[in-house]
Amino acid sequence: MTSDPSxxxxxxxxxxxxxxxxxRTRSLATQACKAGHVKINGESVKPSHMVRAGDEVRVRVAHERILGVKGILLKRVSAPLAAEAVDDRTPPPPPREETPDQVLRDLASGRPTKRDRRAITRLRGY
Structure with missing residues (x-):
């Protein structure tokens, strides 16, 4: 054990x-680091890289999350305590574009007529 205060x-x-x-697990975090999904201050890091307060961590889970390190935790703690150690700087997702409702036709009506096709095109916004 070292006596280094840092x-x-x-x-x-x-x-x-x-x-x-x-x-969810430390092994998943390790695999993400090895795959290059974790960056500290813009640089890809290995799982053994040390993180300190003030660093910016970019993690790609389902989407990219930008996290600021406010506190150092070595053990898994309760969710409220864990939230205090992280500054979530992830921008909100862009607003979803509204898509027109699906055109539902009666299956037994056969092929669409020319008038039906034009109505479908107009509804879809082409």
Whole structure:
């Protein structure tokens, strides 16, 4: 054990991601680091890279999340405590475009007529 005071202010990135509940298990966090889905301050990192308060972590889960490190956690804690250690800077998703309702036709009516096709085209916005 070292007597370095800065050692308490750092943690492995895979451990921190697991502790703040970005990934369900530490092994999933490790795999994400190895696959290049985790970047600290714009640089891809290995699972053993140390993270400190003030760093910006970009994680690609289903979408990219941008997290600021406010606190260092070495163990998994309750969700409210984990939320205090993270500054979520992820921008909100863009507004969803409204799509027209699907055109439902009676299956037994056969092929659409020319008038029906024009109505379908108009409804779909082509």
């Amino acid at each position: 050692a308490a202010a750092t943690a492995r990135i895979d451990t921190w991601l697991w502790a703040v509940r970005v990934y």
